[in-house]
Amino acid sequence: MNIYEQQEKNKRLTIFIFAVFFVFFILIGLGFDYFYLGTVSGAKPKYKWNENGYYEVSGTSSQFFPLGTILASGFALVMSFSGALSGHKMVLRSAMARRAVELSPKEKQFVNIVKEMSIASGLPQPQAYIVPDSDLNAFATGFSPENSYIAVTEGLLEKLNREELQAVVAHEMSHIRNYDIRVMTVAAALVNAVSLISDWSVRSARYSSGRGYSSSSSRSGRGGGGILILVWLIFVLVAPIISRILALAISRQREYLADASAAELTRNPLALVSALEKIRMSVEPTYAVNNGIAHMCITDPRGSLIEEREGLVGDLFATHPPMEKRILALKLMAYQMSGQTRSQSLGGIA
Amino acid sequence: MIILAVIAGALALWLMFTYNSLVKLKNQTLNALKQIDVQLKRRHDLIPNLVSSVKGEMKFEQDTLEKVINARARAINAAQSGNMKEAFENENIITQGLSKIMALSENYPNLKSNEQVKQLMEELSHTENTLAFARQFYNDIATKFNIAQQTFPNNMIASALGFGRSELFELPADSKERENPKVDLTI
Numbered sequence: 001m002n003i004y005e006q007q008e009k010n011k012r013l014t015i016f017i018f019a020v021f022f023v024f025f026i027l028i029g030l031g032f033d034y035f036y037l038g039t040v041s042g043a044k045p046k047y048k049w050n051e052n053g054y055y056e057v058s059g060t061s062s063q064f065f066p067l068g069t070i071l072a073s074g075f076a077l078v079m080s081f082s083g084a085l086s087g088h089k090m091v092l093r094s095a096m097a098r099r100a101v102e103l104s105p106k107e108k109q110f111v112n113i114v115k116e117m118s119i120a121s122g123l124p125q126p127q128a129y130i131v132p133d134s135d136l137n138a139f140a141t142g143f144s145p146e147n148s149y150i151a152v153t154e155g156l157l158e159k160l161n162r163e164e165l166q167a168v169v170a171h172e173m174s175h176i177r178n179y180d181i182r183v184m185t186v187a188a189a190l191v192n193a194v195s196l197i198s199d200w201s202v203r204s205a206r207y208s209s210g211r212g213y214s215s216s217s218s219r220s221g222r223g224g225g226g227i228l229i230l231v232w233l234i235f236v237l238v239a240p241i242i243s244r245i246l247a248l249a250i251s252r253q254r255e256y257l258a259d260a261s262a263a264e265l266t267r268n269p270l271a272l273v274s275a276l277e278k279i280r281m282s283v284e285p286t287y288a289v290n291n292g293i294a295h296m297c298i299t300d301p302r303g304s305l306i307e308e309r310e311g312l313v314g315d316l317f318a319t320h321p322p323m324e325k326r327i328l329a330l331k332l333m334a335y336q337m338s339g340q341t342r343s344q345s346l347g348g349i350a
Numbered sequence: 351m352i353i354l355a356v357i358a359g360a361l362a363l364w365l366m367f368t369y370n371s372l373v374k375l376k377n378q379t380l381n382a383l384k385q386i387d388v389q390l391k392r393r394h395d396l397i398p399n400l401v402s403s404v405k406g407e408m409k410f411e412q413d414t415l416e417k418v419i420n421a422r423a424r425a426i427n428a429a430q431s432g433n434m435k436e437a438f439e440n441e442n443i444i445t446q447g448l449s450k451i452m453a454l455s456e457n458y459p460n461l462k463s464n465e466q467v468k469q470l471m472e473e474l475s476h477t478e479n480t481l482a483f484a485r486q487f488y489n490d491i492a493t494k495f496n497i498a499q500q501t502f503p504n505n506m507i508a509s510a511l512g513f514g515r516s517e518l519f520e521l522p523a524d525s526k527e528r529e530n531p532k533v534d535l536t537i
Binding site for chain 1: 385468473484487
């Protein structure tokens, strides 16, 4: 798959993620209406004067106003737009990232490297940000290459040499070029939104069911509602987990691709190998990075070594493929390159 | 009649599409080439600074410094008179000389601890890297441009539309730079 196909795929995937999350919101909102708000409006039957001369109860179902659904889908729309337009700000703020200053030599070097990689990839220059954390990690965010950000931790600047830092920046640059950042940033915003709204609906549901008679009467009245509400409640409770798993699954596949394109940009896979090995050795969690943006980082910020685990648990919850496999793939690439570009190896330097 | 018109229409559309995509690639190639010029200019500006700050210390490398300065002057002259081949050759000499100076400067404790020299070295390796990456990107995009011209069916019309092959940056086969650079660090 070339990068143009990957870009197209990512743009489509962004739409698909929007759709899936939108369905999530609609389901949560609909269930909320059906089980709670619907009963609240039904508790007060409306009487109407009909032409026969007496009052008649007008059906509550015809008066049904899907307030929860409308609110939830409105919330979903707002969140996705703000996620697309300013999700990067949210991500940077949550990591407490600040702009790199050119006065400090290390950060000046980082800014220079970002410039180099933007020229190597032929993209506009992303803005360089620093995350105040001693762990080794890095991520990229933004909506498009024109509006993109690369952030690294202070620990990373400290521990990596110029070539390794270059490899890491190249890795992030590939995420930008492949439009991974758009998918990731939107996913981050929506994961947060889903957990927010499911939290809200569970809470308000608890309160409204506390009113007693109205909800219990409606449940029996609606027949089979008991099972439905159980299903809905479970859905609401697991929605945040499902959405996170979704975000993680999206992120895992593209790490390999970003590694490969980084090696292609720098023509130096071994620098990325040694950078990844250094990053791997520092297993302390990145405190500045919270769970919501774990899938955007170059390595799992939780430092939980879940990456090293194979099988179902690793497949579901790891944000990244096992470091072992990534390093192996890069070494293979270096081996192939050393064979084929032996004669041109200096063409890049000259 | 209608069939003929449809074919003519499709042909015109294809022509338009091909022409536009080739123009786009050509401009990207030119832009990448300009980027290289920008970096060369930066490098030329940087060399006098570098030389003046290290020449007091690097007494044993005077001829390397000398070589770089001379190559710089020749490269600028050649570029101004449009002799790209000579300019290119001299730029290669500068590349070699600079990487040697950068490697050797590690041996001078006074230089290594000098904050100003450190900044200069970072600036220099930044410029050298950027130059290499600019060339790499130019080669990539020019290759794409060439492939777009030479593949069927574009190859039937590309030259008629006025597109030509873009040259790639390549070192001559007998060039010394094809060998690994031998930097002698024992002083």
